[in-house]
Amino acid sequence: MKSGNSSKRESERAAAIMGQMRRASIALTLLLAAPLGAQELTDETFAKIRDHVLPAPDELRWTAVDWRASFWDAVVEAQKADKPVLLWAMNGHPLACT
């Protein structure tokens, strides 16, 4: 026979587990969901898709230039260094979404 305290602890633990399971309802559904097709993202296809999406070194040659991310930062630096400014200005920031 279990003592009252032990029984209470077990009840509390069971309630905690049940609460966690309820909170994790989406988690269980998503983590256990079966893949739907050949193109589907799975643990097995993850690395292949990652390597496909990442730009190749050739596609990142523009990052070899020491770009400042704003016009004014470059102007202030150029004034101090007595150098000209080279500005790449596009719709969408050229160093990110363009």
Added chain:
Amino acid sequence: MQELAKEFVACADEVGHLQMVKGPEADLFRKVAEQGHYAGRTKPTSTRQGIYACAPNGVLLASINTTNAGAMSGMMEKALTRWKELKPEERLSKEALAADPGGRTRWERLYPADGLVLKDWSRDLPRNEPVRDAWNLDYAWFRREEARRFLPESIEEGALYDVPRDLVLRLARFHFVDNVRGQTYPWQEAEIATAEMAAIVDEVKDGRARIRFAGKTKATAVGKWRVNGFDPTANDQKRGFDARILGTATWDFAKERFVEFEMIAAGTRWGGTQYNARPDDLGEAPMAHLLRLAGETPAERVAPASIWGYGWR
């Protein structure tokens, strides 16, 4: 060209912002641009996109709008020749320039240095037929307290946790978009049919917790809009992205931040928007986004394209 670039202080910036806002930075840009290749232009648009070489006082040295490396090098050489012709008093500002003058508006002020900053790469996935290869990059920002909410309050091995909807919504609305070939609009909240993500703590060891993420998002929109650049015709359109999410991350308890983070959202996209260059590719096709920790260089502190929708102030 990289060698030539060392003769300059190089920068990149968002032209629409520089054309529209007030303040010393935008004023100086407009002064430069109105001496350049698109000076005074209003059609087909009033954009001042391009590459400009200028003196710190705003004197234009040369400018061009090209993707041709030879033409670009030629412009830079011309600019350097012009620069050398100018006396210091003809090329430098007479007044000292404040590093961060009043009246300058930049989203970068909100950069979450102690939070979670992710690079968000996007690209089409392989198809049976050849596909135009393009990719894009955006940044996703989460403040310190938001980053912490990717994990359960008590980070214990085996814990399962539903990532709060507002965090998943930020990814679904502003980042899981079809920007592969060009700029697009974020999704309205009402256009998000699904935004769910779960985290499981796989291991807690040596002051670090190893996390796995899984989830799904779906966005759909129907209406009448333009999908072909400057073509003014607006037709009945639909667009969407139905994605599955998987990821892994490592949380460092002492640093109270993620030290590794890698997440993919991959699935089927369809439709297009005015400037995302999909008029010939409106059908269903596979696309993926890859999110990874960004570095901390100035060039990696660019604000997310749709940060205005984050609700940050």
